[in-house]
Amino acid sequence: MKKIITLVALVFFSVSTFAQTQWTVDPYHSSLNFNISHSGISIVNGKFLDYTGSLTTKGDALNDAIFDFTVKIESINTHVEDRDNHLKSADFFEVEKYPEMTFKSTKISATEKSNQYILKGELTIKGVTKDVVFDVHYGGKVKNNQGEKLGMKAETTINRFDYNIDYDPTATGVGKEVNIVIHLQFAKQ
Template sequence: MYMKKVLLLFVAVITGFSLLAQSQYKVDPAHTSVNFKVKHSGITFVSGKFEKFDGGIIGSMDNAEQARIFFNVDVASVNTGVKMRDDHLRSADFFEVEKFPSMSFESTSIEKVSDNKYKLNGKLQIKDVTKDVTFDVDYGGSVKGQNGSEVIGFTAKNTINRLDYNVAYDPDAAGIGKDVHIVIYLEFKKE
């Protein structure tokens, strides 16, 4: 029994040290944007973005398939450029921000498709629904930032059905399309 406890403690300590030894990156909000567009009246698109978010990567681009990625969005920060529409999006008809103030993503796996292209699999939570999603990711590369730390960049794209996440105003999609096209331009700074 004593040896089993010592072994478990040893495994926990080694695991903790290996996590600390991994690179950690934090999203740079000044060079990141979380964008979406939705079809309007079947003839054009309305676009918008979320202005407040945070996120990070634990891992390294040398072994990107082993990295872990997480991202959180303050849903009340939605901005389509029209205050009345943004207020409506914050209401119970759409995001219900008082009850569900954030949406989140956490990776479950990363698959390399080609040199700079990846499939980012994970759990996307919006309101009270969490679903498996896959983002198509383009790795833009790595540069040294102003303070000498590594900066990495990505573009991530996906299309989700808003009804799957109980964002169900206009369920017949007569005026507001069901598909939400997401494009996220990301920069992360190494900590």
Template sequence: MKKIALLFVATLFSVATFAQTQWNVDNMHSFLNFSVKHLGISFVDGRFDKYKGSFIGNPDNLENGKFNFSVDINSVNTSVEMRDNHLKTDDFFNAEKYPSMKFESTSIKKSGKDQYKLIGNLTIRDITKPVTFDLVYGGLLKDDGNGNTKLGFQASTTLNRFDFGVAYDPSGQAIAKDILINVNLEFTQVK
């Protein structure tokens, strides 16, 4: 009977440990990348270097979780300073007036083994639209070196930049309207 009681307490403790736990994004091991077709023949890749994000949920039941992200538009980086400065102007993001891009999830739906549809609202230039990411759950790991518990994901989607008021080159011939977003995320459990 004592063993059953101990097993019950251990089970409750492990469930409570991950029940709607907060996980903060590990910026050193996460990447917010984008790619856009240029002149119809090549691609320009870039990323955002400054962002905050969290996942609140249980890795054993991701569908009840919630993601929140805020991205600093001024941290856009395509490795070409002149282009980065242009992206910050009103032709594109207008970083002075709209300094951040935000994402808040509304649902997570399982679509296969470790595969999900992450649905939420994305706000760029104060325009909010629903978007769906293909989300891959990478797993859970206890980091023995630091004693932290880590959680990993990869998410991707394609956005029409015109939907968010990013309408420079309205013909889409020099800069395509569709932007591919690839996000690699590693989170650390908040202790």
């Protein structure tokens, strides 16, 4: 009888150890932001307003977490309508042909710093998929009357030319490097 109880306890412990938690991005408490150099003298800020994202975690840490995001390019917003329309055109994102960009994680690992992670994944823009690396600051979890939430900030820099966004090939007017800063809050499902 002792062996059966021990076996049941081990099975229960093993199952709970590998249990996954599903999270969905909360767009009311998140933002997908970018900035790029303009004429080498200033910065243009923008964001995407329409996106979905999920996160799958195992246990309390982000190690082995899986991220999956889809962003609607049509939702780009730089607070200048003419510029937004130009960004949607074939000069930049070619939104009619490529309406979405996606990110799928391949690996996340903790760094030596507390609450700091390196997130690797594949970013697809205009049908081109490239490996990217985000620096992630894990903000933690909170539980309240609205459920359980998890927060983080992720940052990276990409070269727009890598994704065939090659308007102004000299990058004198529009810089080639795009800084991405993402603030995320996820809701436990």
